[in-house]
Amino acid sequence: MERDPAATLLRIENVSVVHDGKAVVDRVSLNVQRGQVVAIIGPSGAGKSSLLRTVNFLQQPAGGSIHLAGEEVRPQGRPGSRKYERSLRKHRRRVGVVFQHFNLFPHLTALENVVVAQVHVHGRDTAEAKARALAELERLNLRDCAGKLPGQCSGGQQQRIAIARALALDPEIILFDEPTSAIDPELSAEVLDALKGLAAQGITMLVVTHEMKFAQEVADEVVFMAGGRIVDGGPSAEFFQNPSTERARKFLQAVGRW
Amino acid sequence: MNLFAIPEILLTLLPGVGTALGLTVAALVLGLPLGLGLAVLARDPSRPLRVTAWCIIEFGRGIPGLVLLYLIYFGLPQVGLYYTAITSAVIGFTYMTAAYTSEIFAGGLNSISGNQKEAVASLGFAPFAAFRLIYLPQLLRVARGPLISWGILLLQATALGYAIAVPEIMSRAYNYAAITFDYSTTFTAAGAIYLAITQAVLLVFRVLLPAREPRRREVRSRHSGPLAAG
Ligand SMILES: Nc1ncnc2c1ncn2[C@@H]1O[C@H](COP(=O)(O)OP(=O)(O)OP(=O)(O)O)[C@@H](O)[C@H]1O
Numbered sequence: 001m002e003r004d005p006a007a008t009l010l011r012i013e014n015v016s017v018v019h020d021g022k023a024v025v026d027r028v029s030l031n032v033q034r035g036q037v038v039a040i041i042g043p044s045g046a047g048k049s050s051l052l053r054t055v056n057f058l059q060q061p062a063g064g065s066i067h068l069a070g071e072e073v074r075p076q077g078r079p080g081s082r083k084y085e086r087s088l089r090k091h092r093r094r095v096g097v098v099f100q101h102f103n104l105f106p107h108l109t110a111l112e113n114v115v116v117a118q119v120h121v122h123g124r125d126t127a128e129a130k131a132r133a134l135a136e137l138e139r140l141n142l143r144d145c146a147g148k149l150p151g152q153c154s155g156g157q158q159q160r161i162a163i164a165r166a167l168a169l170d171p172e173i174i175l176f177d178e179p180t181s182a183i184d185p186e187l188s189a190e191v192l193d194a195l196k197g198l199a200a201q202g203i204t205m206l207v208v209t210h211e212m213k214f215a216q217e218v219a220d221e222v223v224f225m226a227g228g229r230i231v232d233g234g235p236s237a238e239f240f241q242n243p244s245t246e247r248a249r250k251f252l253q254a255v256g257r258w
Numbered sequence: 259m260n261l262f263a264i265p266e267i268l269l270t271l272l273p274g275v276g277t278a279l280g281l282t283v284a285a286l287v288l289g290l291p292l293g294l295g296l297a298v299l300a301r302d303p304s305r306p307l308r309v310t311a312w313c314i315i316e317f318g319r320g321i322p323g324l325v326l327l328y329l330i331y332f333g334l335p336q337v338g339l340y341y342t343a344i345t346s347a348v349i350g351f352t353y354m355t356a357a358y359t360s361e362i363f364a365g366g367l368n369s370i371s372g373n374q375k376e377a378v379a380s381l382g383f384a385p386f387a388a389f390r391l392i393y394l395p396q397l398l399r400v401a402r403g404p405l406i407s408w409g410i411l412l413l414q415a416t417a418l419g420y421a422i423a424v425p426e427i428m429s430r431a432y433n434y435a436a437i438t439f440d441y442s443t444t445f446t447a448a449g450a451i452y453l454a455i456t457q458a459v460l461l462v463f464r465v466l467l468p469a470r471e472p473r474r475r476e477v478r479s480r481h482s483g484p485l486a487a488g
């Protein structure tokens with residue numbers, strides 16, 4: 001489905017990732033439109049996480065380019081150097097990330113986790129940041145968690161705190177890497193519901209997931225990766241109805257979705 | 259043992275307690291930030307900085323404290339640097355503190371997971387803010403126990419001050435015993451004093467550095483507290 005290119009928020013172009021001399025992501029291109037939810041699915045080792053992490057350069061791409069809102073992101077200096085990290089800061093502030101293992105700050109309460117970057121990265125006033133944090137926690141049904149340390153909250157609550165932390169910074173896009181894989185299955189529904197809510201509010205999301213039901217119901221587009229390449233994909237309804245490749249069909253059969 | 263001499267011995271030695279505690283506090287106040295700085299430098303991307311930090315640390319840990327004090331008090335004057343006994347002791351104990359605690363801080367830094375660093379990077383933190391708000395509080399939790407142990411070792415190490423005539427407990431004891439020849443009573447009393455102040459200092463550390471988080475405070479205003487602007 002062609003879309004107005006002006007609406008393209010994230011453009012991943014010909015991106016490769018090399019580990020130990022092997023291209024685990026091999027010249028992959030992918031667009032995400034503003035307001036769209038794109039799900040990346042595929043077997044373990046397909047390169048999904050590696051691809052996702054190139055978007056904000058937690059993974060340095062070996063080739064290709066990343067464009068946000070029409071502008072190419074060009075880090076300066078040697079990867080890992082201070083200059084490199086500094087040159088990426090502005091870009092990273094525009095991209096939210098929700099990790100599989102939450103990566104919350106264990107010494108800060110839920111509220112402080114959501115406040116700290118608002119104040120110390122985005123320069124917001126503390127009172128304003130606190131009000132915003134409380135609103136985000138409220139929206140994610142976490143009012144009772146606000147004063148607790150992450151270690152005192154359940155996995156599902158911790159992941160929603162992490163989502164609140166990302167949301168409070170008004171990112172243009174949020175990246176999710178298997179946001180429910182580290183959570184007890186009975187608690188993952190509350191996180192998936194939260195994601196569904198964000199999608200309904202038009203928040204742009206790129207989501208690596210093993211939750212086929214989520215990909216089918218919430219994602220606008222699905223991308224199927226295998227062996228470091230995108231081998232299938234399209235609008236989610238069509239893709240799950242009728243995957244065009246044998247490889248994708250086998251995968252969906254294996255996970256009981258086709 | 260001459261029990262009747264004990265009051266007189268205590269009166270003689272007690273002024274040294276202030277000196278010993280003063281030296282300990284001065285060396286900690288000056289040495290801990292230096293130790294933290296050395297730990298950070300020892301993992302800097304720049305190789306010359308790393309090597310410099312490593313040399314400073316290994317020199318400080320490899321040389322016995324007594325030799326270090328002699329070098330500062332008797333050696334430096336030969337190159338034109340004169341320091342009083344007290345100043346020499348402060349310099350020596352500060353250096354020892356920096357060198358030894360840098361290893362403790364390095365262990366704390368190593369304990370911070372890659373996950374934390376990824377969160378910090380993806381949120382766009384500048385290095386100093388990340389260090390102060392995210393890494394330092396986590397590293398202090400790990401380092402707390404070893405740092406307290408170092409504080410106690412340091413307090414006892416101030417007895418080395420007697421070698422350069424710092425009027426602390428040990429040198430007072432030595433002088434007293436040399437006159438009265440009552441070594442057993444004098445040094446027993448000195449030992450008891452160290453034991454008592456060690457326990458007192460441990461108590462102070464436990465209060466100042468509680469093992470568990472103190473009761474959570476509210477997120478405070480922008481210009482104070484753990485979440486204040488850097
Ligand atoms: N840091 C690394 N060093 C070496 N190899 C790596 C590294 N990270 C990933 N790989 C390899 O790259 C390949 C792709 O990994 P990636 O984590 O991107 O896959 P994935 O699709 O996210 O898999 P999963 O569903 O298991 O999370 C795998 O073969 C993996 O072993």
Ligand SMILES: [Mg+2]
Nearest residue numbers: 048049050178
């Ligand atoms: Mg993965």
